[in-house]
Amino acid sequence: MAGLLCATSAWAASDSSTTVVIDAGHGGFDRGGIPGQRIAEKEMTLEVAQRLKKVLAAAGYRVIMTRENDVFVPLGTRVAIANSYRNAIFVCVHFNSAKRAGADGIETYFYSRDSLPLASAVHHFVAGGAPSPNRGVRRRGYYVLRKARVPAVLVECGFLTNPTEATYIQKSSYRQKLAEEIAAGIRERSNVRSSTSSTAVATIPLQPYIDQTKVSSSKRSRSKHSRKRSSKSSKKKKKKSTKSAGAEANVTSAKREG
Numbered sequence: 158m159a160g161l162l163c164a165t166s167a168w169a170a171s172d173s174s175t176t177v178v179i180d181a182g183h184g185g186f187d188r189g190g191i192p193g194q195r196i197a198e199k200e201m202t203l204e205v206a207q208r209l210k211k212v213l214a215a216a217g218y219r220v221i222m223t224r225e226n227d228v229f230v231p232l233g234t235r236v237a238i239a240n241s242y243r244n245a246i247f248v249c250v251h252f253n254s255a256k257r258a259g260a261d262g263i264e265t266y267f268y269s270r271d272s273l274p275l276a277s278a279v280h281h282f283v284a285g286g287a288p289s290p291n292r293g294v295r296r297r298g299y300y301v302l303r304k305a306r307v308p309a310v311l312v313e314c315g316f317l318t319n320p321t322e323a324t325y326i327q328k329s330s331y332r333q334k335l336a337e338e339i340a341a342g343i344r345e346r347s348n349v350r351s352s353t354s355s356t357a358v359a360t361i362p363l364q365p366y367i368d369q370t371k372v373s374s375s376k377r378s379r380s381k382h383s384r385k386r387s388s389k390s391s392k393k394k395k396k397k398s399t400k401s402a403g404a405e406a407n408v409t410s411a412k413r414e415g
């Protein structure tokens with residue numbers, strides 16, 4: 158990384174100790190998405206993950222992939238890989254789906270407080286660069302996020318069940334853009350402005366977020382991220398929580414494949 162670009166070499170040099178563990182969602186028999194979905198989520202996540210790997214490696218990051226081809230990797234293995242590296246950050250790449258074809262937009266999940274700056278930065282760039290609605294940053298107890306001992310985010314890069322978004326996602330140039338926006342979020346994660354910070358240096362707003370840690374998982378299928386959620390939160394009577402703020406989104410995301 159000789160300094161062809163000053164800005165690039167500056168952040169690459171200061172960030173080169175970071176290991177980025179990239180997790181391409183699903184794989185093997187776990188196709189992702191909802192039954193009957195035309196575009197396989199597992200293929201799109203891997204494709205974006207491989208592009209992200211190239212972008213990050215070119216910037217000097219050490220990059221580890223939880224999968225490099227179409228294989229099933231258990232969630233516990235994925236998060237164990239992330240936890241086995243010091244100074245790692247864990248970035249899970251997914252695409253959304255819903256029975257309602259109109260559902261669209263970008264959303265980014267995190268669980269631990271330490272992950273909010275990374276989630277804010279990734280979401281800032283991915284949602285900001287996409288021609289899709291901003292569905293916001295959400296806190297949720299997805300297994301891979303709860304079990305991660307390093308900053309961890311899961312970004313849903315649009316709905317494969319939405320005709321407009323699916324058209325974009327099927328273009329390699331758009332997938333490259335997604336990879337570059339995620340990389341920008343990783344690169345800029347330390348420039349997220351905290352709510353108390355008054356320094357002018359930090360330029361990316363800490364995103365407000367919707368706390369969905371109490372959302373019911375009773376409607377989720379076996380292949381969902383949250384299948385190992387505690388039994389307490391998977392009781393059927395929790396439907397009420399989907400009626401709170403962001404009701405439509407909660408219902409949608411409770412039914413869709415994350």
Ligand SMILES: [Zn+2]
Nearest residue numbers: 182189251415
């Ligand atoms: Zn997924």
